[in-house]
Amino acid sequence: MATAENKQVVLKRYVEGAPKVTDMEMKIGKIELKAPKGSGAFLVKNLYLSCDPYMRGRMRNFHGSYIPPFLPAQPIEGFGVAKVLDSDNPNFKPGDFISGITGWEEYSLIHDTSQLRKIQPDDSIPLSYHVGLLGMPGFTAYVGFYEICSPEKGEHVFVSAASGAVGQLVGQLAKLHGCYVVGSAGSSQKVDLLKNKLGFDEAFNYKEEADLDAALKRYFPQGIDIYFDNVGGDMLDAALLNMRDHGRIAVCGMVSLHSFSDPNGIHNLFCLVPKRIKMQGFLQSDYLHKFPLFLEHVTENYKQGKIVYIEDMNEGLENAPAAFVGLFSGKNIGKQVICVARE
Amino acid sequence: MATAENKQVVLKRYVEGAPKVTDMEMKIGKIELKAPKGSGAFLVKNLYLSCDPYMRGRMRNFHGSYIPPFLPAQPIEGFGVAKVLDSDNPNFKPGDFISGITGWEEYSLIHDTSQLRKIQPDDSIPLSYHVGLLGMPGFTAYVGFYEICSPEKGEHVFVSAASGAVGQLVGQLAKLHGCYVVGSAGSSQKVDLLKNKLGFDEAFNYKEEADLDAALKRYFPQGIDIYFDNVGGDMLDAALLNMRDHGRIAVCGMVSLHSFSDPNGIHNLFCLVPKRIKMQGFLQSDYLHKFPLFLEHVTENYKQGKIVYIEDMNEGLENAPAAFVGLFSGKNIGKQVICVARE
Incomplete structure (x- = not known):
């Protein structure tokens, strides 16, 4: 069974004011690149991670919102694009690309498939757009x-x-x-x-x-x-x-x-x-039933050159904390994305 | 031609902060109790006048709102119930009761019939309710x-x-x-x-x-x-x-x-x-097309005893300024109304 090093960005402590780079830290864990039998989970390699302002809400120790807080010492979670390496879930096969909630780490074992969908790589649309324009x-x-x-x-x-x-x-x-x-x-x-x-x-x-x-x-x-x-x-x-x-x-x-x-x-x-x-x-x-209509409308207009999209791409997981913090000072130009790996 | 004294409440000056009794004053004018031929207007005797919070907006010298300011030295305007004494308008006859915008005075000559309607006196519903429950x-x-x-x-x-x-x-x-x-x-x-x-x-x-x-x-x-x-x-x-x-x-x-x-x-x-x-x-x-439905719904429930209505009735036009000012300190209990005359 292949075991790999797994770089992670974890939340050090709950945040009160504006988040700082030092509220997060890098850790190096180990992960088996396998989905345990009977778990129904699948193991992915994370490619692109999304920095979104709502995530700041999850950095507070507040349980009354529509989404629970992050756990300190655990990897931050957010939208990402990832590639399935191994799967115990019949709906997801090795080689599939997915877009949805994943961890701020190199590899994640994914159990929860709500708000997660398979994506078809398309040469005319960057994969990372699935956490931005098409996400x-x-x-x-x-x-x-x-x-x-x-x-x-x-x-x-x-x-x-x-x-x-x-x-x-x-x-x-x-x-x-x-x-x-x-x-x-x-x-x-x-x-x-x-x-x-x-x-x-x-x-x-x-x-x-x-x-x-x-x-x-x-x-x-x-x-x-x-x-x-x-x-x-x-x-x-x-x-x-x-x-x-x-x-x-x-x-x-x-x-x-x-x-x-x-x-x-x-x-x-x-x-x-x-x-x-x-x-x-x-x-x-609240409107996920409209998602297919959205995808069709935006993809079509993008392919016709009627819609463009600007990304602020940050290379490497170690730059994720700074990229995230930059959101709140307006440092980013366009959609703030972290490239963990290109494939 | 009958000429009568006409007590009026006029706005002395535009108001900046909270309105005070001294921002208004009583005047005694004279009025011909007749609607001039060719004017399309009608002459009413005011019975009940309504004190409403929105009227404070009309006491400011500000022209950008949905309704223009009052004119200083002119009678204040507001919703009221009145009885037609003379008319040059074929739709309104002497003896008719109306509910709509009138003046804070004993008698008014009314030109503008928008948001004004005839009402049928009904022994089971106080006339004054037409500026409150049914207004x-x-x-x-x-x-x-x-x-x-x-x-x-x-x-x-x-x-x-x-x-x-x-x-x-x-x-x-x-x-x-x-x-x-x-x-x-x-x-x-x-x-x-x-x-x-x-x-x-x-x-x-x-x-x-x-x-x-x-x-x-x-x-x-x-x-x-x-x-x-x-x-x-x-x-x-x-x-x-x-x-x-x-x-x-x-x-x-x-x-x-x-x-x-x-x-x-x-x-x-x-x-x-x-x-x-x-x-x-x-x-x-914006919803006046629903007014008949409203009248029917509320009148019916009122007659069945399922709706009640509390009025704070003030006797006499000279008490109108204090009644109006009292709205903003919460002095009134229920709908603030001024009785100018009972019929």
């Missing part, structure tokens, strides 16, 4: 835009964290739908990508705007119909002032609220009544 | 509960400002719908009315609760499905922490936000995402 973040964009925002052609759409894993697809879906789309991001390089690569009508660097309300008034002189909110905080407050009657706000990640209590508070909710605004939080996992 | 506040309760909250039998419903013009009907509709209903109010007398007259399952005095979160956890150990929010502010923040998955928040008046910018801010919007909460502002005027 949870892409599906979040799709669900949030179509199911929560009820978009109409010609409507005015604002996307925050617009060059991120979710935002970049929201903007492109909105453009394909015939909307006017403006994105905000945190650097001139990101703004440039939004305008010149991702096809947004306009984009701005929120860090250069002393007055977010004034910035939104400049780009939306007639107001915003749809705000796809990836950040919460001051940007949400400014957007509320600029919503049109019957506007919709899809509340997605709220990176700035991942402090779990907005320190400044939101002051402009009084706008909800006179403007009849609907504000709705959502989780992509 | 805008009642319809607000109906629309907010059925159209915005999508209630299901057995769900857990929380209503703030629960003994007010809107809240008292929300709670009763929810009980009729088979829900568990808890209300909050600002005095033990109101709490008593909620439990013993209005049929709420439970009620509490928010002024006696040092920790609103703890209070809600006491009454909703399994969480809140529907929050009908009449106040905003700290109560909204506490409710967010206690919502169940897929909860709905109907954002109605936000009396505490009638300061037009919440001073403390709302800190718990991070709950929207993991709990998939929908929060929606609304105006009853």
Whole structure:
């Protein structure tokens, strides 16, 4: 029976404030590259791992949420793309590629196949896109835009964290739908990508705007119909002032609220009544029955060159902690991915 | 041609903070008790006038809302019940009773008949109910509960400002719908009315609760499905922490936000995402096509004794400013109405 070294990223301790690289550490374990008989599990080699903002919630010692916390001294878990090496599950065979929840380690023994699916490698689509464009973040964009925002052609759409894993697809879906789309991001390089690569009508660097309300008034002189909110905080407050009657706000990640209590508070909710605004939080996992439709829509548009996707690829598992922490300072440009192995 | 004295309540100046009695003043004008030929208008004698929180918005010098501000030195406008004395409009005849927007004065000449309707006096229903139970506040309760909250039998419903013009009907509709209903109010007398007259399952005095979160956890150990929010502010923040998955928040008046910018801010919007909460502002005027259904439903239940309604009746136009100002300190018990004349 083959036994291998297994590099792992483990959570050292529960995190209160912003996560730091030192909240995680590398360990080297050993693993049998075999799925135990009768376990129903399968053994995978992890190829690509996904850094997603929601994971910060699992680093807290809080059990009341929709997903339990990580266990200290255990490998971090997250979405990934992996290749099956050995299997005791008849639905997964050696050589299969899968996308779903796996461990931040070189090899994982997978028992839980909920939210896990087999993927067909396709030369025209990078494998890593299955944790981005064609994975949870892409599906979040799709669900949030179509199911929560009820978009109409010609409507005015604002996307925050617009060059991120979710935002970049929201903007492109909105453009394909015939909307006017403006994105905000945190650097001139990101703004440039939004305008010149991702096809947004306009984009701005929120860090250069002393007055977010004034910035939104400049780009939306007639107001915003749809705000796809990836950040919460001051940007949400400014957007509320600029919503049109019957506007919709899809509340997605709220990176700035991942402090779990907005320190400044939101002051402009009084706008909800006179403007009849609907504000709705959502989780992509409630809509998995729509996943096949999503895959078809996005894959087709990608192959026709109508959708592009920007990844921030980090080589090597040892760079995973820094890549993850960088999410919360906006260091990443595009979808933050870790390449553990190419195949 | 009969000319009469016409007592009026006029707005002295635009208001910034909380309205004070001295922001209004009594004037005595003169009016011809006749509708000018060719005007299409009609002349009414005002019987009952309604004090509603939204009117504070019209006391500000702000033109960007769904309804324009009052004009200084002119009579305040609001919902009322009136009797037609003379008419140049073929649809309204002397002796007709109407409910709709009129002036805070003894007699008004009415040009605008939008949101105005004829009412049939009915011995079993007080005329004044047409600005409360059967008027805008009642319809607000109906629309907010059925159209915005999508209630299901057995769900857990929380209503703030629960003994007010809107809240008292929300709670009763929810009980009729088979829900568990808890209300909050600002005095033990109101709490008593909620439990013993209005049929709420439970009620509490928010002024006696040092920790609103703890209070809600006491009454909703399994969480809140529907929050009908009449106040905003700290109560909204506490409710967010206690919502169940897929909860709905109907954002109605936000009396505490009638300061037009919440001073403390709302800190718990991070709950929207993991709990998939929908929060929606609304105006009853968007749903006027449902008004006949509402009237039928509420009238029938009232006549069967299944709905009751509490009014805080103030005698005399000269008491209108104090009655209105009292709304914002919670002085009223039930729907705040001014009786100008009994017929």
